[in-house]
Amino acid sequence: MVKNVVVVEDLVHRYHTQQGEEILALNGINLNIAQGEFVAVIGHNGSGKSTLAKHLNALLLPFSGSVTVNGMDTKNKELLWSIRQQVGMVFQNPDNQLIATTVEEDVAFGPENLGIEPTEIRKCVDEAIAAVGLEMHKTRAPHLLSGGQKQRVAIAGIIAMRPNILVLDEPTAMLDPLGRKEVMQTIMRLNREEGLTVVHITHFMEEAVLADRVLVMEEGRIVLEGSPRQVFSQVKRIKELRLDVPQMMQLRDVLAKEGLLDLPPDVLTVEEMVVALCRF
Amino acid sequence: MLKDITIGQYVPGDSVIHRLDPRTKIISLFFYMTGLFVANSAAGYLGVTVFTVFIILCSQIRFITLLKGLKPLWIIMVLTLTLHLFLTEGTIIWQWSVLKITLEGLRQGAFMLLRLIYLVTITSLLTLTTSPIALTDGIEKVLKALYVPVAHELAMMMTIALRFIPTLIEETEKIMKAQMARGADFDSGGLLSRAKSLIPLLVPLFLSSFRRADELAMAMESRCYRGGENRTRMKQLVMKQTDYFAYAVVLIFFGVMLVMRFWM
Amino acid sequence: MSLLTERVSFTYQPNSPYETNVLKDINLEVKEGEFVGLIGHTGSGKSTLIQHFNGLLKPSAGKVFVDSQDITQKGTKLKAIRQKVGMVFQYPEHQLFEETVFKDIAFGPQNMGMAPLLVVERVKNAMRLVDLDYAKYRDLSPFTLSGGEKRRTAIAGVLAMNPKYLILDEPTAGLDPRGREEILDHIVKIHREEGLTVVLVSHNMDDVARLVERLVVINQGEIVYDKPTRQVFAEHEGLQKIGLDIPTVTRLMLRLQEKGWKVRSDILTIEEAQAEIMKVVREGRADA
Numbered sequence: 001m002v003k004n005v006v007v008v009e010d011l012v013h014r015y016h017t018q019q020g021e022e023i024l025a026l027n028g029i030n031l032n033i034a035q036g037e038f039v040a041v042i043g044h045n046g047s048g049k050s051t052l053a054k055h056l057n058a059l060l061l062p063f064s065g066s067v068t069v070n071g072m073d074t075k076n077k078e079l080l081w082s083i084r085q086q087v088g089m090v091f092q093n094p095d096n097q098l099i100a101t102t103v104e105e106d107v108a109f110g111p112e113n114l115g116i117e118p119t120e121i122r123k124c125v126d127e128a129i130a131a132v133g134l135e136m137h138k139t140r141a142p143h144l145l146s147g148g149q150k151q152r153v154a155i156a157g158i159i160a161m162r163p164n165i166l167v168l169d170e171p172t173a174m175l176d177p178l179g180r181k182e183v184m185q186t187i188m189r190l191n192r193e194e195g196l197t198v199v200h201i202t203h204f205m206e207e208a209v210l211a212d213r214v215l216v217m218e219e220g221r222i223v224l225e226g227s228p229r230q231v232f233s234q235v236k237r238i239k240e241l242r243l244d245v246p247q248m249m250q251l252r253d254v255l256a257k258e259g260l261l262d263l264p265p266d267v268l269t270v271e272e273m274v275v276a277l278c279r280f
Numbered sequence: 281m282l283k284d285i286t287i288g289q290y291v292p293g294d295s296v297i298h299r300l301d302p303r304t305k306i307i308s309l310f311f312y313m314t315g316l317f318v319a320n321s322a323a324g325y326l327g328v329t330v331f332t333v334f335i336i337l338c339s340q341i342r343f344i345t346l347l348k349g350l351k352p353l354w355i356i357m358v359l360t361l362t363l364h365l366f367l368t369e370g371t372i373i374w375q376w377s378v379l380k381i382t383l384e385g386l387r388q389g390a391f392m393l394l395r396l397i398y399l400v401t402i403t404s405l406l407t408l409t410t411s412p413i414a415l416t417d418g419i420e421k422v423l424k425a426l427y428v429p430v431a432h433e434l435a436m437m438m439t440i441a442l443r444f445i446p447t448l449i450e451e452t453e454k455i456m457k458a459q460m461a462r463g464a465d466f467d468s469g470g471l472l473s474r475a476k477s478l479i480p481l482l483v484p485l486f487l488s489s490f491r492r493a494d495e496l497a498m499a500m501e502s503r504c505y506r507g508g509e510n511r512t513r514m515k516q517l518v519m520k521q522t523d524y525f526a527y528a529v530v531l532i533f534f535g536v537m538l539v540m541r542f543w544m
Numbered sequence: 545m546s547l548l549t550e551r552v553s554f555t556y557q558p559n560s561p562y563e564t565n566v567l568k569d570i571n572l573e574v575k576e577g578e579f580v581g582l583i584g585h586t587g588s589g590k591s592t593l594i595q596h597f598n599g600l601l602k603p604s605a606g607k608v609f610v611d612s613q614d615i616t617q618k619g620t621k622l623k624a625i626r627q628k629v630g631m632v633f634q635y636p637e638h639q640l641f642e643e644t645v646f647k648d649i650a651f652g653p654q655n656m657g658m659a660p661l662l663v664v665e666r667v668k669n670a671m672r673l674v675d676l677d678y679a680k681y682r683d684l685s686p687f688t689l690s691g692g693e694k695r696r697t698a699i700a701g702v703l704a705m706n707p708k709y710l711i712l713d714e715p716t717a718g719l720d721p722r723g724r725e726e727i728l729d730h731i732v733k734i735h736r737e738e739g740l741t742v743v744l745v746s747h748n749m750d751d752v753a754r755l756v757e758r759l760v761v762i763n764q765g766e767i768v769y770d771k772p773t774r775q776v777f778a779e780h781e782g783l784q785k786i787g788l789d790i791p792t793v794t795r796l797m798l799r800l801q802e803k804g805w806k807v808r809s810d811i812l813t814i815e816e817a818q819a820e821i822m823k824v825v826r827e828g829r830a831d832a
Contacts, residue, residue, distance in 0.1 A: 463655030
């Protein structure tokens with residue numbers, strides 16, 4: 001029986017705008033994530049996905065409902081630092097997460113905050129830097145790194161604290177294609193090889209398809225949930241939500257619409273489309 | 281010319297001075313500066329000069345680099361020299377209508393000029409031979425030892441500021457270019473109009489800095505930062521034999537300066 | 545009438561340990577009325593190149609001509625050039641600074657010395673082009689707007705100068721799919737309605753394939769391809785070698801070709817792919 005490391009029950013997040021309006025950024029979220037799962041959360045800006053992410057490490061607290069990670073309730077003040085050590089968070093802007101003047105100093109920041117003994121810190125730092133493939137850049141200054149490298153340093157800084165859950169809030173939004181690839185490869189590796197549970201917030205559909213499960217958010221609610229295939233094959237619904245649909249699914253849809261070709265409904269990649277078409 | 285400023289720059293190296301504990305360097309700098317200000321005779325300044333040259337040689341930093349670091353200060357240097365040269369009372373050795381140069385003026389001018397040069401040079405040497413991290417660590421430890429409150433927070437502020445200087449410079453350039461593309465002119469006009477023209481540059485910079493601070497704080501909190509309490513450091517500062525030796529050398533210098541000043 | 549670089553080279557920080565040859569002997573002409581795409585990696589030199597067109601950078605060697613005027617000559621009135629060649633940088637919302645949307649958009653025209661009445665006209669038109677309702681937005685503080693609205697305000701700020709050429713550096717960077725679609729629609733509208741010559745710098749192959757007629761591919765400071773869009777994407781091996789991707793549907797066609805399908809591979813959109821596949825399937829059925 002795989003454990004549920006994240007349990008969200010009826011989560012509501014409320015705030016007031018400058019004009020005095022009351023907004024429910026999260027309107028009753030229910031979610032269970034098992035150890036080792038790779039969950040992608042997609043939705044357009046304003047759907048509440050970032051807000052949800054920030055509840056997972058107690059940066060935000062519920063208005064009502066609850067968030068429990070590794071058995072710890074986020075509302076419990078005494079568990080705050082344990083929660084933040086176990087639920088690592090990576091943000092969107094690569095620059096605004098790095099505080100030190102060299103890579104290894106920055107990666108050491110987390111362990112130093114935890115009061116870990118110096119030789120142990122050295123070990124954590126070296127392992128984390130190796131895990132993201134930046135050994136060659138250990139003593140370099142952050143401003144000399146590419147966007148993708150900076151984000152990998154940010155990720156290393158988090159895994160140096162040995163969390164078991166990694167939450168990434170649109171980590172690739174500000175990167176170029178190469179940087180996005182680097183970061184996604186790193187995340188996939190950490191999930192597959194180190195068993196880290198990953199919650200990946202993104203609006204890039206080509207990243208969402210890499211997940212075990214996809215959650216689609218709209219106006220503070222989860223409106224679609226399932227495997228990438230299950231979710232993205234609902235082309236019409238995804239389009240209504242003004243989100244990207246994988247190109248092959250769109251193609252499959254237009255081919256099927258005219259009653260011309262009856263292709264399987266869950267064609268996701270180019271290869272799958274080629275295989276499906278070649279059966280004709 | 282901005283590139284030539286040596287204070288704040290770090291040049292990695294392996295000299296004796298590089299390898300000294302930053303605390304040693306900071307405290308030694310204090311004693312050096314005091315010794316420098318104590319000197320007031322030709323013999324005294326000779327002593328300071330010998331000691332200064334000795335330190336520079338130990339650091340393996342090229343004299344050219346240090347000389348270049350003085351370039352931005354040439355106005356102050358000329359001013360110092362001229363003021364002392366022309367305004368000191370005493371035995372006149374040269375005169376042209378109201379302008380007069382005295383022997384004492386010559387002496388004072390030379391001494392003050394040297395003081396300025398040595399001050400800037402040795403301070404530059406501190407930053408040239410000490411990495412920013414080591415420097416802020418050293419400052420933090422020294423402040424803590426002096427029971428200065430919020431020592432850790434001050435050091436953290438310094439580290440973050442140092443880390444973001446290149447980033448801010450880049451961002452300033454970007455905003456400048458974006459505004460120039462809209463016809464903004466930062467180069468022409470009188471003082472007032474130039475000041476006004478900075479608004480399209482400063483407002484965005486301020487705003488992005490605030491946003492940056494906000495996001496940084498969130499990231500730091502997410503990494504369990506809660507101030508200096510119970511915090512460890514990966515790189516430990518350890519005093520070595522060379523440090524004690526360095527202290528001895530500096531204290532001898534200081535002693536010699538005191539003796540020269542008050543007993544000779 | 546065109547934007548022309550003639551044997552332009554640019555060296556970053558010459559005679560220093562950081563000296564880098566960012567651009568090497570670039571010859572590029574963008575003719576009036578064109579809609580050109582410029583693609584390359586970070587570090588390929590594309591951002592450096594476009595900054596030559598409005599005089600923000602001067603080439604280390606070579607000349608730059610805007611409508612036959614050599615702007616590398618001393619004494620060139622660069623402000624006038626910058627009115628003619630409008631440039632929208634990445635994340636343009638970072639340049640917003642004024643108290644109201646109107647004032648910020650008016651900054652450009654005012655710097656160009658336009659008369660106040662004309663400035664109002666220009667601001668109104670610019671806001672119309674990016675779908676910002678004049679009455680609703682004009683007195684709002686730009687900082688209370690959403691990310692997408694801020695970006696459109698910033699773009700309007702450049703359009704208000706009434707440029708002839710418009711260069712946009714990654715206008716969709718950081719936007720979600722809906723935001724991306726909106727901005728690209730606006731750019732197409734601007735090109736069509738106002739007749740502006742547009743240079744679109746982008747990473748996104750799928751976007752670029754849909755929009756531009758001509759594609760310039762730059763890699764390590766040199767122009768690798770400068771051809772109509774379809775022809776560039778046909779060079780799939782060359783593109784992959786420099787680490788650039790081809791549109792997904794194009795890749796599909798190539799794979800089908802490998803499997804023996806008699807399909808064209810210069811396909812850029814889903815509709816074209818559908819048509820081409822159906823054509824082959826029908827022929828197959830006809831044979832059977």
